[in-house]
Amino acid sequence: MGSTTPKLDTTARRRRRETPGGRALQRCGALAVALHMAGAAAAEAPGGAPPGGPTALQASLRLDVEAIDALRGGIDPGVTGDAVLYGAIRIEGSAVGLPAGSRIRVAFDRVQGGSASASRIGAVQSVSNIEADARSRLSEVWYGQRVGAGWDLRAGLIAVDAHFDTVDSAGLLLNSSFGAQPSWSANSLSLFYPSSGVGVLASHRRGAWTQRAGLFQADPGDRSGGMRRGPMLLGETAWRSAPGVGVKLGLWGWRGRGMQDLDLPSPAWGGWVALERGLGDDGAPGAFVRAGWSSSSRAFVHSDLQAGVLLRSPLRPADRVSAGVARAALRGVEPETVYELGYRVAISRHAWLQPDLQYLRHPAGHLPDATVAMLRLHMELE
Numbered sequence: 001m002g003s004t005t006p007k008l009d010t011t012a013r014r015r016r017r018e019t020p021g022g023r024a025l026q027r028c029g030a031l032a033v034a035l036h037m038a039g040a041a042a043a044e045a046p047g048g049a050p051p052g053g054p055t056a057l058q059a060s061l062r063l064d065v066e067a068i069d070a071l072r073g074g075i076d077p078g079v080t081g082d083a084v085l086y087g088a089i090r091i092e093g094s095a096v097g098l099p100a101g102s103r104i105r106v107a108f109d110r111v112q113g114g115s116a117s118a119s120r121i122g123a124v125q126s127v128s129n130i131e132a133d134a135r136s137r138l139s140e141v142w143y144g145q146r147v148g149a150g151w152d153l154r155a156g157l158i159a160v161d162a163h164f165d166t167v168d169s170a171g172l173l174l175n176s177s178f179g180a181q182p183s184w185s186a187n188s189l190s191l192f193y194p195s196s197g198v199g200v201l202a203s204h205r206r207g208a209w210t211q212r213a214g215l216f217q218a219d220p221g222d223r224s225g226g227m228r229r230g231p232m233l234l235g236e237t238a239w240r241s242a243p244g245v246g247v248k249l250g251l252w253g254w255r256g257r258g259m260q261d262l263d264l265p266s267p268a269w270g271g272w273v274a275l276e277r278g279l280g281d282d283g284a285p286g287a288f289v290r291a292g293w294s295s296s297s298r299a300f301v302h303s304d305l306q307a308g309v310l311l312r313s314p315l316r317p318a319d320r321v322s323a324g325v326a327r328a329a330l331r332g333v334e335p336e337t338v339y340e341l342g343y344r345v346a347i348s349r350h351a352w353l354q355p356d357l358q359y360l361r362h363p364a365g366h367l368p369d370a371t372v373a374m375l376r377l378h379m380e381l382e
Helices: 022-044 116-121
Strands: 057-072 078-092 102-112 135-147 151-158 197-206 209-217 231-240 245-254 268-278 286-294 301-312 320-330 336-346 351-361 370-381
Touching: 057 116, 078 116, 116 370
Parallel strands: none
Antiparallel strands: 057 078, 057 370, 078 102, 102 135, 135 151, 151 197, 197 209, 209 231, 231 245, 245 268, 268 286, 286 301, 301 320, 320 336, 336 351, 351 370
């Protein structure tokens, strides 16, 4: 996550103890209040979506604001912050004269970041899954069409990490390695947050089985160039039973053209396997284990492993407790290991507050062990 360059410069000169993320927190503070008030007003408003089917237009808005305190270790302990505003609109095609089963999705985000992992910690596995360079961008613009029995086709600008290698039970863990795995995100130009790629995606669902495959551009920074700089291929088979047991197997392949200046293996390929088990009657809280690997001897991350749990809080039924461990085997240095513990407090139907603590063993494989404390406010309106 973060920059599309997978390597982190851990030899950069030490920086002054400042708070570049403070501006992000100040700029989004008023917006957080407005979003919370809008959510309350929407909940109290009469009417709403009619029962029995999707509405013609669906909109959502999310805001995440966080403070990150690198307490010790890493490169340069200090405080930074991140903020992300994300909005999406989905249009049902049949309501605007398009074929039945079609839809259009447009999404944008605005990121204001402090780059804590690169500037203060030096971690390959970013401590925050919203950490990125400051910018505004369209994150998704695609057209989808349901075809036949269980088929779904999409084409356009697609957020790859929303469809492949996802684990529901890892959703509240903040370290980026619990999202897109380092064994493929660090060995190719990132098609994951904050980037997305132009391509096509096909999926088929039948009973407990789902298969999906995608062809995307190798360089997400060259959106207008299509496959000119090479392709990235992904495929995944998933099985999920009613009680909440799920298994996923996936493969990826990446070939870059004209990227000799980047220290990336090309061609490169690898895979992942994930096992998830629901722990409650509704299958919501759960436990998971996931592993990924890359075949290339030049891979920066040869393999990775994540495991964790998501539990209801014994103190408040609406709160959640999450814990996880993630390990990335790095080329030529010690493995980097992350231990994370978080507690999400439900403030209202539209707002949550999550304190989080992470301990990083061997950041970047050679830096002093680091301890990081975080506090994130998450707000959403749909």
